[in-house]
Amino acid sequence: MSELVTGDGSFRMHSAVLAIGGNLGDRLANLQTAVDSLADTPSLTITWLSPVYETAPLLAEGAEAQDDYLNAVLGVTTALPPDMLLMRTQAIEEALGRTREVHWGSRTIDIDIVQVDELVSAESELTLPHPRAAQRAFVLAPWYDARPEDVLTGVGPIADLLTALGGAAAQGAARRDDLELMLP
Numbered sequence: 001m002s003e004l005v006t007g008d009g010s011f012r013m014h015s016a017v018l019a020i021g022g023n024l025g026d027r028l029a030n031l032q033t034a035v036d037s038l039a040d041t042p043s044l045t046i047t048w049l050s051p052v053y054e055t056a057p058l059l060a061e062g063a064e065a066q067d068d069y070l071n072a073v074l075g076v077t078t079a080l081p082p083d084m085l086l087m088r089t090q091a092i093e094e095a096l097g098r099t100r101e102v103h104w105g106s107r108t109i110d111i112d113i114v115q116v117d118e119l120v121s122a123e124s125e126l127t128l129p130h131p132r133a134a135q136r137a138f139v140l141a142p143w144y145d146a147r148p149e150d151v152l153t154g155v156g157p158i159a160d161l162l163t164a165l166g167g168a169a170a171q172g173a174a175r176r177d178d179l180e181l182m183l184p
């Protein structure tokens with residue numbers, strides 16, 4: 001039987017952390033559409049939602065300047081297995097006009113799967129936990145605000161990882177309490 005159904009016939013539930021961000025167009029509206037689309041997903045429930053951060057763009061070496069991002073992090077429980085969760089997040093990115101012309105280029109929306117349960121996977125289609133999450137204040141700072149006790153699977157407590165980066169401000173990440181995402 002597929003991993004969708006457990007031995008007793010019930011659906012296996014997963015707990016995932018997702019990071020959303022974007023720096024093109026109406027950034028807050030795009031983040032809110034991503035949240036609404038995730039909330040509309042069958043067999044998926046958003047369980048928590050972080051504050052919004054405005055963050056300096058992390059750029060590829062030699063890349064042109066970009067506008068600042070808005071970033072947030074959210075928790076979900078879902079009966080979707082990880083590969084189907086990825087298909088859903090990529091469909092939402094596409095619906096929001098996400099293009100992939102330039103590595104780490106500006107985008108309306110990006111949805112990264114930061115971790116799923118305590119799964120560890122080196123597959124290029126879906127690497128878990130996300131291989132760059134531990135170095136990114138734009139992931140760790142909002143996540144820490146919402147869930148200070150959380151641990152990045154196989155790496156360590158997010159509180160320690162954020163401290164090791166020198167805190168949010170060291171990477172140009174600032175909480176925007178005037179901007180709020182809503183759970184529908």
Ligand SMILES: Nc1ncnc2c1ncn2[C@@H]1O[C@H](COP(=O)(O)OP(=O)(O)OP(=O)(O)O)[C@@H](O)[C@H]1O
Pocket residue numbers: 100103104105110111112113114123124125126127128129130131132
């Ligand atoms: N944990 C993950 N979350 C989302 N995509 C992943 C993950 N692991 C691997 N991928 C793969 O990464 C590919 C590129 O994703 P994408 O273009 O969104 O990268 P990016 O957001 O620009 O960069 P980064 O991965 O550094 O945040 C996707 O096709 C996807 O299959």
Ligand SMILES: Nc1nc2c(c(=O)[nH]1)N=C(CO)CN2
Pocket residue numbers: 020021022055056057058059068069071104110138
């Ligand atoms: N500040 C910030 N910079 C980035 C981001 C992001 O979400 N926020 N995402 C990237 C690729 O996923 C590349 N650079």
